[in-house]
Every structure is written in structure tokens, then in C-alpha cells.
Amino acid sequence: MAQGSRDQRKKKVIEVLNKARAMELQAIHQYMNQHYNLDDRDYGELAAKVKLIAIDEMRHAEMFAERIKELGGEPTTEAAGKVEKAQKVEVIFPFDAGLEDQTMDVYNTFAQVCRESGDSISMKLFETIIDEEQAHYNYFDNVGEHIKTLGSAYLSQIAGTPADTGGPSKGFVTGQAAG
Numbered sequence: 001m002a003q004g005s006r007d008q009r010k011k012k013v014i015e016v017l018n019k020a021r022a023m024e025l026q027a028i029h030q031y032m033n034q035h036y037n038l039d040d041r042d043y044g045e046l047a048a049k050v051k052l053i054a055i056d057e058m059r060h061a062e063m064f065a066e067r068i069k070e071l072g073g074e075p076t077t078e079a080a081g082k083v084e085k086a087q088k089v090e091v092i093f094p095f096d097a098g099l100e101d102q103t104m105d106v107y108n109t110f111a112q113v114c115r116e117s118g119d120s121i122s123m124k125l126f127e128t129i130i131d132e133e134q135a136h137y138n139y140f141d142n143v144g145e146h147i148k149t150l151g152s153a154y155l156s157q158i159a160g161t162p163a164d165t166g167g168p169s170k171g172f173v174t175g176q177a178a179g
Contacts, residue, residue: 044163093144
């Protein structure tokens with residue numbers, strides 16, 4: 001186990017959890033911006049999937065925040081970076097695959113910090129989220145390859161598809177019981 005007091009180790013874990021939360025907040029903003037633009041360009045099926053991935057990232061940000069609070073820290077509200085806007089559809093998916101690949105690499109390092117600090121719960125949280133980021137990477141990479149190899153033929157099949165993600169996501173208002 002790492003040298004230092006328990007409080008110092010806990011502080012290190014909170015620090016990496018907050019860095020991860022900031023990365024998730026940036027991903028949420030990036031993917032929602034892409035979702036709106038893909039929907040506006042009438043690539044509904046792609047827009048719907050990117051929206052669902054953004055919702056996954058929202059859940060990740062919340063999971064990190066909950067763990068930070070459990071450890072006595074204060075979750076960050078700052079995103080790790082700025083949103084790349086007005087991306088062409090041919091750029092979005094390789095760009096996002098790169099973000100996910102980088103995220104998995106960083107989260108593996110953060111999981112190691114948690115392990116060295118004696119925090120197996122935070123380490124397992126990173127491992128769980130890494131699995132989901134891998135699924136995101138696979139999707140973005142596959143779509144990017146389809147666009148690269150099939151180009152307009154692939155995109156023309158998606159043009160005009162619905163952007164519906166299966167009804168409203170459960171939130172505060174839609175999640176309330178009638179009565």
C-alpha cells in the first residue's frame with residue numbers, strides 16, 4: 001500500500017475521482033452537442049445512439065459524485081475541457097472513439113491509484129465504468145469505420161431515420177407516480 005496517512009490516501013482518491021467526474025462532464029456536453037447536430041442533419045439513428053451514450057456519461061458522473069461524497073469530498077462541477085462544435089459527421093465518430101480510448105487509459109491509471117491507496121470500492125467503480133467506456137469506444141469506432149469505408153452509401157441509409165430513443169428518459173417529473 002502507498003505511503004502516507006489514511007487521510008492523504010483518501011485525498012488522492014478523491015482527486016482522481018474528481019478528475020474523472022470532470023472528464024465525464026466534458027463528455028456529456030460533447031456528446032449532447034453532437035446529438036443535437038446529428039439530429040439537425042437528419043441522421044436520427046446516429047443522434048439517438050449518441051444521446052444514449054451521453055446519458056451513460058451522466059450516470060458515470062453521478063456515480064463518481066456519489067463516491068466522492070461517501071469519502072467526504074466535494075464533487076467538481078467543472079468540465080475537463082471545451083466542446084468541439086460544428087463537427088462534420090465524418091469527424092464525430094473517430095473523434096469520439098479517441099476520447100473513449102483516452103478515457104479508458106486514464107481510468108486504468110486512476111484505478112491503480114485507488115488500488116495503491118487501499119480503496120477497492122473506488123477501484124471497482126473505475127473498472128465498471130471502463131467496461132462501459134469500452135462499449136462506447138466499440139460503437140464509435142465501428143461507425144467511424146463504416147463512414148470511412150462506405151461513405152455516403154452508409155450515411156444515406158441513416159438519413160431520415162428517427163432520433164427517438166424510446167420515450168422520455170425518467171427524470172424528476174416523468175419519474176413521479178401519478179396521484
